[in-house]
Amino acid sequence: xxxxxxxxxxxxxxxxxxxxxxxxxxxxxxxxxxxxxxxxxxxxxxxxxxxxxxxxxxxxxxxxxxxxxxxxxxxxxxxxxxxxxxxxxxxxxxxxxxxxxxxxxxxxxxxxxxxxxxxxxxxxxxxxxxxxxxxxxxxxxxxxxxxxxxxxxxxxxxxxxxxxxxxxxxxxxxxxxxxxxxxxxxxxxxxxxxxxxxxxxxxxxxxxxxxxxxxxxxxxxxxxxxxxxxxxxxxxxxxxxxxxxxxxxxxxxxxxxxxxxxxxxxxxxxxxxxxxxxxxxxxxxxxxxxxxxxxx
Amino acid sequence: xxxxxxxxxxxxxxxxxxxxxxxxxxxxxxxxxxxxxxxxxxxxxxxxxxxxxxxxxxxxxxxxxxxxxxxxxxxxxxxxxxxxxxxxxxxxxxxxxxxxxxxxxxxxxxxxxxxxxxxxxxxxxxxxxxxxxxxxxxxxxxxxxxxxxxxxxxxxxxxxxxxxxxxxxxxxxxxxxxxxxxxxxxxxxxxxxxxxxxxxxxxxxxxxxxxxxxxxxxxxxxxxxxxxxxxxxxxxxxxxxxxxxxxxxxxxxxxxxxxxxxxxxxxxxxxxxxxxxxxxxxxxx
Numbered sequence: 001x002x003x004x005x006x007x008x009x010x011x012x013x014x015x016x017x018x019x020x021x022x023x024x025x026x027x028x029x030x031x032x033x034x035x036x037x038x039x040x041x042x043x044x045x046x047x048x049x050x051x052x053x054x055x056x057x058x059x060x061x062x063x064x065x066x067x068x069x070x071x072x073x074x075x076x077x078x079x080x081x082x083x084x085x086x087x088x089x090x091x092x093x094x095x096x097x098x099x100x101x102x103x104x105x106x107x108x109x110x111x112x113x114x115x116x117x118x119x120x121x122x123x124x125x126x127x128x129x130x131x132x133x134x135x136x137x138x139x140x141x142x143x144x145x146x147x148x149x150x151x152x153x154x155x156x157x158x159x160x161x162x163x164x165x166x167x168x169x170x171x172x173x174x175x176x177x178x179x180x181x182x183x184x185x186x187x188x189x190x191x192x193x194x195x196x197x198x199x200x201x202x203x204x205x206x207x208x209x210x211x212x213x214x215x216x217x218x219x220x221x222x223x224x225x226x227x228x229x230x231x232x233x234x235x236x237x238x239x240x241x242x243x244x245x246x247x248x249x250x251x252x253x254x255x256x257x258x259x260x261x262x263x264x265x266x267x268x269x270x271x272x273x274x275x276x277x278x279x280x281x282x283x284x285x286x287x288x289x290x291x292x293x294x295x296x
Numbered sequence: 297x298x299x300x301x302x303x304x305x306x307x308x309x310x311x312x313x314x315x316x317x318x319x320x321x322x323x324x325x326x327x328x329x330x331x332x333x334x335x336x337x338x339x340x341x342x343x344x345x346x347x348x349x350x351x352x353x354x355x356x357x358x359x360x361x362x363x364x365x366x367x368x369x370x371x372x373x374x375x376x377x378x379x380x381x382x383x384x385x386x387x388x389x390x391x392x393x394x395x396x397x398x399x400x401x402x403x404x405x406x407x408x409x410x411x412x413x414x415x416x417x418x419x420x421x422x423x424x425x426x427x428x429x430x431x432x433x434x435x436x437x438x439x440x441x442x443x444x445x446x447x448x449x450x451x452x453x454x455x456x457x458x459x460x461x462x463x464x465x466x467x468x469x470x471x472x473x474x475x476x477x478x479x480x481x482x483x484x485x486x487x488x489x490x491x492x493x494x495x496x497x498x499x500x501x502x503x504x505x506x507x508x509x510x511x512x513x514x515x516x517x518x519x520x521x522x523x524x525x526x527x528x529x530x531x532x533x534x535x536x537x538x539x540x541x542x543x544x545x546x547x548x549x550x551x552x553x554x555x556x557x558x559x560x561x562x563x564x565x566x567x568x569x570x571x572x573x574x575x576x577x578x579x580x581x
Contacts, residue, residue: 067537150534
């Protein structure tokens with residue numbers, strides 16, 4: 001299959017189950033809301049070494065923030081609910097609460113389970129914290145030096161999908177980067193999906209094996225152009241740069257939609273092939289076939 | 297209480313209209329005008345529900361013309377100024393009162409919606425624990441308050457009075473939200489345990505006297521705080537924006553009502569721990 005002259009390989013991305021949550025971060029200005037969200041999603045690229053994967057998601061069209069101020073959504077993904085609680089306590093407490101003028105609300109009221117986050121962070125108020133309960137939602141007002149940090153008592157978590165992906169093979173780095181940037185720009189508009197790596201793009205994709213003891217993952221050597229001469233290489237003649245986009249979503253549909261939008265946007269000049277990473281279907285619960293998505 | 301299936305069946309049925317047969321100043325105690333009581337009853341059964349006319353026990357059929365059946369939408373009309381306890385303890389459905397209604401309306405309600413298209417008497421929503429009361433006119437004294445001798449008043453839900461309210465609105469309330477778009481009398485939120493009282497007009501004297509926790513917000517003129525309250529700062533509370541957005545989105549408050557972002561904060565009552573607060577809108581500079 002070809003789109004704009006770019007070959008879409010007949011393969012699938014393999015993804016696995018995670019736990020996800022959605023925070024709505026507000027502040028006096030959009031700039032401060034984005035600053036807080038950027039801090040909260042920092043060092044959250046890969047579950048392998050960061051404890052969680054996270055990214056900034058635009059609010060859905062027409063979705064206002066709970067307090068009416070400018071805001072953005074933050075999606076966080078972990079392998080377990082326990083990890084999620086730990087990560088949220090750290091990230092909300094150390095990055096959002098510390099950021100000037102912010103407030104943090106639950107953005108996933110329909111989550112399957114709830115984690116008590118504000119209900120624990122409130123103790124930072126040293127006994128001067130106050131709660132407000134309105135229509136079943138409890139907010140905590142924690143006194144801070146610029147006024148009050150408002151944080152919701154609990155946050156919804158839901159079973160989610162992590163590790164959706166696709167590869168962009170291009171004739172050179174410039175074209176690979178331009179295509180990847182175009183893909184990420186288009187995918188950022190998909191509600192409920194984030195690309196957790198820097199700028200939404202991965203240059204150091206990994207495989208789950210290594211020749212060294214104690215090293216569980218290593219560079220995705222079959223896709224490294226500098227190793228194309230080796231037998232294990234998956235790259236073809238003329239493919240001199242590869243960038244990967246990894247997608248986490250609150251639902252299978254969100255990951256599928258983000259993949260569909262991203263693949264379509266990545267089919268630009270200089271791109272030779274779009275592929276996807278999988279383990280032969282043996283590891284992940286979810287499969288995203290590129291051809292099916294492009295046809296849809 | 298009824299099972300969910302019965303409640304759903306009751307709500308699926310249409311509405312019922314009760315029309316007061318005659319005007320009278322003799323108090324009527326009509327706590328049976330309640331969706332929970334009307335559920336699964338036909339007009340004849342509703343007419344047999346008890347009421348008190350002064351000291352005399354009568355039936356609703358003696359006092360009201362009854363048309364229709366079901367609990368989803370009860371409309372009460374006629375001279376109701378002496379009719380007490382409409383919607384008393386209701387847990388579901390909707391009651392609409394055309395005109396002015398007597399005291400104790402919506403007391404002890406835990407769910408549903410009660411709309412008064414006129415004025416309401418004293419003790420509106422007293423001990424209420426959930427649901428919503430909207431009064432298009434004004435309300436009497438003790439809105440959402442605790443009855444004498446009781447320690448806790450309103451425990452949840454929302455009361456909106458579009459006119460004014462009398463004294464001791466929210467007295468000893470424990471939880472919930474009372475919004476009065478007009479003025480309130482003295483001792484609003486007196487001995488409040490927690491919850492919120494918003495006043496769009498003039499806040500009467502001694503707001504929050506003896507309050508333990510909770511919030512009183514004055515958007516209009518406000519008296520000097522009691523000596524047992526201490527000024528802390530003038531700031532823009534984010535939680536107020538949350539509340540106001542919620543009230544506007546739910547259609548309870550319109551644009552131009554309860555405006556204000558910056559408030560002077562007084563904490564008190566220091567005679568009772570000082571964990572409560574009175575917020576008074578700061579004049580724009």
